[in-house]
């Protein structure tokens with residue numbers, strides 16, 4: 001069973017957050033897969049899930065949006081949302097709401113948001129989110 005981190009990122013900022021979440025999960029001894037949204041196929045073998053997207057025109061990017069609309073019920077799966085933004089940052093909140101609606105259990109009510117490139121303090125938050133997700137798998 002593994003932690004899966006699905007992200008969509010145009011300039012690598014949300015991707016950097018995904019990599020930091022992976023670092024945390026791996027350090028905590030968890031198995032972890034970082035998946036570019038365009039390569040996502042299924043949640044098979046997933047014990048915790050983080051989904052990230054930057055914000056474009058106040059919305060989630062299109063591939064993550066489609067994935068969220070196609071995911072099965074999450075039945076209490078530990079979940080989290082994250083993403084980089086420029087000024088308003090709606091996408092991570094939209095992802096959180098959708099994960100909750102699908103029946104996921106948010107490991108943190110507040111998604112992690114990074115203005116522009118994630119600062120070191122945000123990357124540290126991402127690492128601890130990864131640790132939490134890995135812990136929720138054991």
Ligand SMILES: Cc1cc2nc3c(=O)[nH]c(=O)nc-3n(C[C@H](O)[C@H](O)[C@H](O)COP(=O)(O)O)c2cc1C
Nearest residue numbers: 009010011012013014054057058085086087088089
């Ligand atoms: C066409 C376009 C529209 C955007 N719209 C928003 C927006 O509505 N709200 C916001 O907070 N940021 C907006 N942004 C800024 C991006 O979210 C920001 O640059 C982010 O850091 C990109 O992260 P990424 O590299 O992970 O895609 C927009 C950027 C572009 C290019």
